[in-house]
Amino acid sequence: MNNFFFTKLAVSNIKKNSPIYVPYIVTCVITFAMFYIICFLSLNESMKDIYAAGYAMSLFNMGRYVAVIFSVIFLFYTNSFILKRRKKEIGLFNILGLGKPHIALVLFIETLITFVTTICLGFILGSVFCKLIFFIILKMLHMNIALRYIFSFKPLLMSCTVFSVIFALILIFNLFNISVSNPIQLLKGSSTGEKEPKTKLISTILGLIFLGIGYVFSLTASSGLSVIIFFFPVVLSVVIGTYLLFTAGSITLLKSLKKNKNFYYQTKNFTSVSGLLYRMKQNAAGLANICILSTMVLFMISTTASLYIGSEDALHTNYPYDISIDITNAPFDSLGDTASIISREAQEDGKILADADTLHLLYSHSDSDKQVISAENLKERSFVLCISIGDYNRIMKKSETLNDGEVLLYEKHHHLKENSFMLADKSFSVKKFINEYPLLSLSTGTVITSFYVVLSESDFKRAAEFSVDGKTPSFTKNYFAGINLSDASPEEKMSFSRRLYSTLEPLKNNGAGLKIVARDAERGSLYEMYGSFLFLGIFLGALFLMATVLIMYYKQITEGFEDKDRFLIMKKVGMSDNEVKTSINRQVIMVFFLPIGAAVVHIAFAFRLMTLLLEALYLVNIGLFLTTTIITIAVFFGIYTLVYIRTAKTYYKIVHAA
Amino acid sequence: MPLLDVKNVKKVYTTRFGGNQVQALSDVSFSVEEGDYAAIMGESGSGKTTLLNILASLDKPTSGDVVINDKSIVAMKEKEISEYRRTNLGFIFQDFNLLDTFSLKDNIFLPLVLAKKHHSEMEKTLAPIAKKLGITDILDKFPYEVSGGQKQRAAAARALITKPHIILADEPTGALDSHATDDLLDLFKTINQDGQTLLMVTHSVKAASRAKRVLFIKDGKIFHQLYKTGTSDREMYQKISDSLAFLAKKESGDE
Numbered sequence: 001m002n003n004f005f006f007t008k009l010a011v012s013n014i015k016k017n018s019p020i021y022v023p024y025i026v027t028c029v030i031t032f033a034m035f036y037i038i039c040f041l042s043l044n045e046s047m048k049d050i051y052a053a054g055y056a057m058s059l060f061n062m063g064r065y066v067a068v069i070f071s072v073i074f075l076f077y078t079n080s081f082i083l084k085r086r087k088k089e090i091g092l093f094n095i096l097g098l099g100k101p102h103i104a105l106v107l108f109i110e111t112l113i114t115f116v117t118t119i120c121l122g123f124i125l126g127s128v129f130c131k132l133i134f135f136i137i138l139k140m141l142h143m144n145i146a147l148r149y150i151f152s153f154k155p156l157l158m159s160c161t162v163f164s165v166i167f168a169l170i171l172i173f174n175l176f177n178i179s180v181s182n183p184i185q186l187l188k189g190s191s192t193g194e195k196e197p198k199t200k201l202i203s204t205i206l207g208l209i210f211l212g213i214g215y216v217f218s219l220t221a222s223s224g225l226s227v228i229i230f231f232f233p234v235v236l237s238v239v240i241g242t243y244l245l246f247t248a249g250s251i252t253l254l255k256s257l258k259k260n261k262n263f264y265y266q267t268k269n270f271t272s273v274s275g276l277l278y279r280m281k282q283n284a285a286g287l288a289n290i291c292i293l294s295t296m297v298l299f300m301i302s303t304t305a306s307l308y309i310g311s312e313d314a315l316h317t318n319y320p321y322d323i324s325i326d327i328t329n330a331p332f333d334s335l336g337d338t339a340s341i342i343s344r345e346a347q348e349d350g351k352i353l354a355d356a357d358t359l360h361l362l363y364s365h366s367d368s369d370k371q372v373i374s375a376e377n378l379k380e381r382s383f384v385l386c387i388s389i390g391d392y393n394r395i396m397k398k399s400e401t402l403n404d405g406e407v408l409l410y411e412k413h414h415h416l417k418e419n420s421f422m423l424a425d426k427s428f429s430v431k432k433f434i435n436e437y438p439l440l441s442l443s444t445g446t447v448i449t450s451f452y453v454v455l456s457e458s459d460f461k462r463a464a465e466f467s468v469d470g471k472t473p474s475f476t477k478n479y480f481a482g483i484n485l486s487d488a489s490p491e492e493k494m495s496f497s498r499r500l501y502s503t504l505e506p507l508k509n510n511g512a513g514l515k516i517v518a519r520d521a522e523r524g525s526l527y528e529m530y531g532s533f534l535f536l537g538i539f540l541g542a543l544f545l546m547a548t549v550l551i552m553y554y555k556q557i558t559e560g561f562e563d564k565d566r567f568l569i570m571k572k573v574g575m576s577d578n579e580v581k582t583s584i585n586r587q588v589i590m591v592f593f594l595p596i597g598a599a600v601v602h603i604a605f606a607f608r609l610m611t612l613l614l615e616a617l618y619l620v621n622i623g624l625f626l627t628t629t630i631i632t633i634a635v636f637f638g639i640y641t642l643v644y645i646r647t648a649k650t651y652y653k654i655v656h657a658a
Numbered sequence: 659m660p661l662l663d664v665k666n667v668k669k670v671y672t673t674r675f676g677g678n679q680v681q682a683l684s685d686v687s688f689s690v691e692e693g694d695y696a697a698i699m700g701e702s703g704s705g706k707t708t709l710l711n712i713l714a715s716l717d718k719p720t721s722g723d724v725v726i727n728d729k730s731i732v733a734m735k736e737k738e739i740s741e742y743r744r745t746n747l748g749f750i751f752q753d754f755n756l757l758d759t760f761s762l763k764d765n766i767f768l769p770l771v772l773a774k775k776h777h778s779e780m781e782k783t784l785a786p787i788a789k790k791l792g793i794t795d796i797l798d799k800f801p802y803e804v805s806g807g808q809k810q811r812a813a814a815a816r817a818l819i820t821k822p823h824i825i826l827a828d829e830p831t832g833a834l835d836s837h838a839t840d841d842l843l844d845l846f847k848t849i850n851q852d853g854q855t856l857l858m859v860t861h862s863v864k865a866a867s868r869a870k871r872v873l874f875i876k877d878g879k880i881f882h883q884l885y886k887t888g889t890s891d892r893e894m895y896q897k898i899s900d901s902l903a904f905l906a907k908k909e910s911g912d913e
Contacts, residue, residue: 265767265777274759569755572716573768573816574744576737 032122207244304537321482330512375421560654748817807838
């Protein structure tokens with residue numbers, strides 16, 4: 001026996017096991033290619049120059065870490081399927097006289113072949129797609145830079161290192177697994193009798209509670225802030241609930257169905273219920289995994305795609321004017337002529353002002369030691385924004401009147417249960433709740449409970465001077481001017497904003513803050529951020545989808561081998577081919593579509609939570625988000641169904657081979 | 659008229675990749691009367707299993723006919739066959755063929771569930787059978803929880819519960835120890851005395867010696883037949899052994 005013999009044996013092993021080995025190699029190749037791509041995007045020196053801001057780079061770096069963790073878990077998972085199926089074969093080799101060291105050598109050669117194939121094919125695939133993706137990314141991030149695709153060694157080296165470690169770990173795991181079992185155990189493989197699962201009522205109830213907590217939270221969350229704070233606990237609670245319900249809940253349900261004799265002892269239910277009971281016992285965790293992976297894919301792709309599609313919306317929401325001028329902490333009296341300065345500058349620069357709105361704002365973040373607003377039922381941290389009735393009427397083109405002590409109030413989430421509250425040192429009553437508020441979009445990004453107040457002129461002046469501690473004013477004064485220019489190119493708008501800045505800069509000498517932003521100057525970084533969000537969403541989504549599909553495929557194949565004998569018996573006892581087929585169909589469809597069904601339910605419940613999150617990222621177009629989510633689900637479902645059809649075919653082939 | 663009539667059955671297998679033909683059964687004819695208890699004996703590769711599969715309508719003969727209770731099962735369509743198999747035939751296998759996902763009771767109920775019987779009726783039918791087979795106490799257990807003999811008795815209950823015309827048993831004692839074998843053979847005798855027709859394929863001289871008659875199959879043909887009438891189990895055992903020895907001698911003489 002020389003080494004050549006072992007190589008031949010290893011090659012023939014891979015060939016013989018091609019139905020399970022080919023998908024494994026394909027998985028490895030694709031995982032490697034995708035990892036190479038993300039390395040390329042985050043490590044290639046030449047890429048660094050093209051990112052305008054750091055968003056893309058840091059997001060891709062994060063993506064790389066996720067990809068490493070994911071590759072390890074996923075490749076281990078698929079490997080364990082193969083190991084389980086191959087134990088019998090390895091046991092036979094052992095009995096036929098191949099010692100454990102020889103088997104180790106064969107396995108080593110097999111792993112080496114797989115590794116080399118993975119790297120070669122993965123690199124080719126990765127490089128081809130890299131060019132394509134490089135181009136797509138430039139497009140997605142709206143970068144008009146000539147394509148310069150430069151190969152660099154660093155990403156390749158990184159990918160090879162990571163994968164050689166993963167493959168080494170898998171080999172060690174396999175060798176350990178085989179060395180601790182004797183040939184008889186290996187021969188028997190997984191065919192030991194399975195006990196009927198027991199009803200786990202407590203786990204089921206716990207599962208319902210955990211899921212309930214998550215669902216109730218996402219249905220009742222009132223502000224983006226609470227979503228951000230509780231996002232991970234809620235996700236964790238839903239994940240735990242999902243696992244418990246898949247593992248314990250499904251069995252409790254099936255057991256109770258089994259107890260209902262009129263239901264159970266019916267031809268179409270009899271074999272399905274008991275078959276599913278065992279299937280769930282073995283696969284519940286795997287199905288829960290698939291459910292969670294699917295939910296993640298749907299969540300990531302629908303939110304990132306909405307953000308990206310809604311970029312222009314978000315840009316306009318965030319910057320309602322071509323140029324926004326923000327002056328903070330300057331006494332309002334000193335700003336009287338700012339509007340005329342702006343129009344004079346426009347005239348000198350040859351620009352025509354289409355709109356020029358100015359607004360005096362007072363705002364404050366209220367918290368425990370700086371109570372600016374107080375009312376019953378108001379416990380959360382809150383944000384208060386005040387304007388005067390004069391500004392309100394001018395901008396909204398209304399003619400409301402207010403007496404002292406009266407306010408108009410805009411409040412989105414209706415936290416205020418009564419019609420009166422304390423603002424600063426004075427009690428106010430709400431004259432009217434209003435549905436519109438000037439420049440509301442400016443504070444959309446605020447994630448905490450917000451009150452938008454319109455005060456009478458004298459109350460506004462008083463509030464401006466109000467101070468809780470008697471030293472510093474409690475409200476921040478803000479003067480806002482927004483202008484639109486007609487017939488100006490983005491470049492002209494940007495240069496005018498720079499011109500305005502240098503004109504108004506002396507204001508800063510008095511300790512005021514000055515911020516002038518041209519909307520067009522922000523477009524680049526916004527697109528870079530949302531573009532790289534979307535790319536990462538699709539990238540990880542594709543990775544997870546591949547995982548979902550492969551786990552499902554392996555699961556069905558493995559079960560096909562086990563079910564083969566079962567269905568043969570049923571045929572002998574008098575089940576027709578048709579009945580066998582129907583029974584198989586019922587079970588396969590259940591197992592296949594349960595996780596994705598649960599994922600869709602998760603997404604439906606999370607929808608509100610997701611809109612709150614997106615709102616914090618300046619996306620307020622719920623219609624757009626809903627459409628994107630539905631399309632995402634439809635596409636995902638389509639791909640999933642294709643895999644189902646493919647898998648069901650293979651499954652029938654195995655079962656019918658009897 | 660016989661209950662089962664096998665007429666000139668021939669079975670030729672063609673290997674998958676081309677012309678190699680293997681003749682499993684060349685020309686088999688025999689009949690089984692109602693209330694009969696027949697054993698078919700033969701060496702491995704003699705065509706026993708092929709014959710049983712054809713009788714069980716799991717396989718079709720190349721030529722010839724099998725008539726059970728006046729109906730040819732060869733001409734039947736697939737859909738009819740499974741229904742027919744369920745109501746007219748009962749099966750007992752060497753490896754029990756119990757489903758590990760079902761309790762013994764549900765295993766026994768399987769054919770009745772397929773026949774769309776109500777579960778109260780199933781319970782009623784099962785009670786006397788379970789009592790006769792001595793498995794009343796273990797009905798709620800699962801196959802992996804009971805012994806081989808108990809499994810085979812459960813399988814027998816499953817075969818009996820549909821009140822079939824014939825029970826076909828394929829090496830029923832093959833996986834049992836001698837004690838369980840004796841129990842099962844006693845059981846077969848009892849149910850045969852109750853009027854149940856039995857056809858058993860076996861290797862075991864001991865099992866065959868308890869049947870009313872024994873058919874010897876060799877090279878795809880019925881070679882010889884022994885009737886038990888009047889002889890004791892011991893004498894029958896001796897006769898069968900002699901016949902087998904004769905068959906073996908004949909074979910070595912041929913070469």
